[in-house]
Amino acid sequence: MNFSAFIFKQRSSIPKYIVVLSAASGGASLVAYADSKPADENPTRKKKVVVLGTGWGGTTFLRNLDSSQYDVQVISPRNYFAFTPLLPSVTCGTVEPRSIVEPIRRILEKKKGNIKFWEAECFKVDPKNKKLYCRSNIGTNLDGTGEFLVDYDYLVVAVGARSNTFNTPGVVEHCHFLKEVEDAQRIRRSVMDCFEQASLPNISDEERRRKLHFVIVGGGPTGVEFAAELHDFVSEDLSRLYPAIKDLVNISLIEAGEHILTMFDKRITEFAEHKFQRDGIDVKTGYKVVAVGPDSIKMQKSAVGEVQVPYGMAVWSTGIGTRPFISEFMKQIGQGSRRVLATDEWLRVPECEDVYAVGDCATINQRKVMEDVSAIFKVADKDNSGTLTIKEIQDVLDDICVRYPQVELYMKSKQMSDIRAFIADAQGDEKKESIELSIEEFKKALANVDSQVKFLPATAQVASQQGEYLARCFNKMKEAEEHPKGPVRIREPGRHRFRPFRYQHLGQFAPLGGEQTAAQLPGDWISIGQSSQWLWYSVYASKQVSWRTRMLVVTDWMRCFIFGRDSSCI
């Protein structure tokens, strides 16, 4: 995670600063009394930063923020940070739930400055008056409603997403999700219940088979890792303890696409599919789940038609959807027609002042080159000649590449070494030493660049880099106002305060069970096998937010290695 400089666009001449972090839910009636004083009553007071949420985005922001500069409040219904990439391990007891959580107050304790935490959720933002309507999830206050008001100068929204059911009937009622620690605990309990139920003396073999049919919907990394964990749990631990029923166990992984793990390299996908086949995990690709009942799942495949499969437990892991709090907020600010909250490249929500959003609750709307092409031309054409020389383009190219990363990506994808090659390619010519481009020629040269605009995946890695980036911007806010470090502004004079957020992909793991892990690292470096499992162990241990959780996770792995996983129904 390298950020050599940080740029922040100034949106109002009188800077107002308060950051508030809170977390989602819809809601209408509002009440309150509060901690709220009229904003800017005292110009020397510290700006209020409110952070909504204690997931990857919010926590990384808080850990990196220089909290002595701000008056920081954190609002979240969860008083802890959870290391979510280990959730699949929690479902089967390879790691204990408490080993992957760190109380947010412990993290805040380490920061100098007085950071306040409220275990509550924000249900409404009033961006005009810079106020947040919050509700403690306990519902107790002086007037009995549990609601209170918090005002902010800066708001950081980091409330995450929820599981997406695609409105499939029965999913909410009958399926487990795997987003929260509680979900993982429920799944663990549910797996054991299925085994105990299938062991009872009073049921038929058909019923036993149904109880022991574990269905995972969604062949993404989470679903695949859970399937692998469950298979290991059954084969390494439960088959010894439940010898009478071990042969009736069946694990199905249902994926609507043609393959599982499609975000990985083909070699990994193939390896995973073969490994699962060898392990007896039934990978059903091309099946779309259309309804989930209490005892059976209905799914469709164009070649096969509709089938109904009895099951004992189902885990739904098909991607993320927008939280009601975010949808509500989007409607309010005029993003109602979008599917997900959009920010600019500086993680700001463009429609409101001083509201930032990081992590799964938002997506960066990369500005297209073609929208700004005339303005870019104007900025580059310093002598107002109506044409651009190579020199003129070269002078602004660095700024352009920072502002529009797709330009660099496009040049890389076409293996162009410099701007001459770029223009030559656009004109279908050989490289020339001197050239003059008209606005039409310039537009033509840039016409395909925007095809390289990429959306970031909804991962912990993205959220945490965003949190860190935003904290560094906040830390250098004053400095950057005087000495802006961002690229040249295209449609206004001056420079941006900070460089826009740039995601650096550090690689991704897919644990496949049996001490086999697939790793895809930057530069298309692929590694599959036990060595990647050890890499996985060391990366996940090193990424822990505290020495405490690091030690807990490592000793959990050792405990599990020596004694196996616990099968008690608690």
Next chain:
Amino acid sequence: MNFSAFIFKQRSSIPKYIVVLSAASGGASLVAYADSKPADENPTRKKKVVVLGTGWGGTTFLRNLDSSQYDVQVISPRNYFAFTPLLPSVTCGTVEPRSIVEPIRRILEKKKGNIKFWEAECFKVDPKNKKLYCRSNIGTNLDGTGEFLVDYDYLVVAVGARSNTFNTPGVVEHCHFLKEVEDAQRIRRSVMDCFEQASLPNISDEERRRKLHFVIVGGGPTGVEFAAELHDFVSEDLSRLYPAIKDLVNISLIEAGEHILTMFDKRITEFAEHKFQRDGIDVKTGYKVVAVGPDSIKMQKSAVGEVQVPYGMAVWSTGIGTRPFISEFMKQIGQGSRRVLATDEWLRVPECEDVYAVGDCATINQRKVMEDVSAIFKVADKDNSGTLTIKEIQDVLDDICVRYPQVELYMKSKQMSDIRAFIADAQGDEKKESIELSIEEFKKALANVDSQVKFLPATAQVASQQGEYLARCFNKMKEAEEHPKGPVRIREPGRHRFRPFRYQHLGQFAPLGGEQTAAQLPGDWISIGQSSQWLWYSVYASKQVSWRTRMLVVTDWMRCFIFGRDSSCI
């Protein structure tokens, strides 16, 4: 735990053997199909032993039973054994819940012989037909009710007890108990909720104080240990994380009697009361709780009258009551007027054939000497002279002392070295060399002996010794029928098969927090302080049922020592 010999009374000439262990609940309608075949259809088949319950009694029985001799089935709604003495440590996270539980199937796996476990509860016994009506706590079977029938030759009831509310209104609705692992988890969550609620910005200081008032009702070992754990949790961990509200915390321990820990030596009671006073734990003795509301507890003290105290969380720990399943069973067998299920000294339920009960669900009804005094006289008077000589008494004394342990206790309490001193004391004389006792004189001599009959405490130690004793009896059942090893029968010819159960008290601990523990060991040996804390650590570690839980508990202590306790609300 020494048992040199085991005696078992034969109750029917055709021995029938099946032991069933299950667990409590009332219930009426019955159904079934089952595993049930007509008893004794095959005389060479193994006898069926059914064990109800997987607590201390049931598990120790199973661990010590030679399961190759029997066809054993275990029925319990909990598929694990919990090391209950560490429950108070679980409430505050000193030890994790999973570290004190061991799946019952792991324990059974280690036994040779095929032991079956059903996660279900028995809701009715039919002792005449030796059948058990069971219900899986999931409710699924071929006809949809989840009920099934199990038959037994021997039944071991080890279902434990429930918390006793003494019918105090509001207790079930508003108080936590501390009997199960789930209770401890709920308490932990509840403590953290109180701290988070008291931290919210929208409440008054009075409300904060209420939220942070933790009330423990019952000054027995469990209540005292929980109060101590909670105090440590607050002072060592939470006060750092919740600096704004740490001074508002208040812990009250309410005891109806004049002192706490009355089952311990006075020195320990005094030390505990002083320590709690120094720690700021408010020990309220002489207060009887009369009602519990959602926000306040009403209590009475004769000198003070009625007071109402607001509270945030309350734990009720005032002793044990009878489970509905046991009450129902007692009515059925004619023990309806008793408060607790009675067994004889061989742990048999006298009213039914081949039903045994161990642990907290039952109590041993020690036969009184005075009920049998004429029969004893007759047995001792071998020459039918109508009088007893010292020699005649001495000949039966060992058997009498085994059958009626109160005789030995009485002699010890009066510091009598032999039977001559005993008789001299009864007659108010000097010791004489030769003497002849009439029946009236004999009765007079034994008149006060029964005052030494002692009821056993409802502890893990008693239950586990009973389970072990019963298993050894079962293991030597056949041998003991041919060569009975018990005392002479008083009202029938021959000897008892086994010696009656004899409890051997190994001592008791009272952890008082701050690495201070009080220990009361046999021989009135008292130790208080950090050395006893280390003794406590080593005894509790050594008493774990498996190397797995032993390692988990020890590493939990280490984790807690190094990193403190976790305060996440999960």
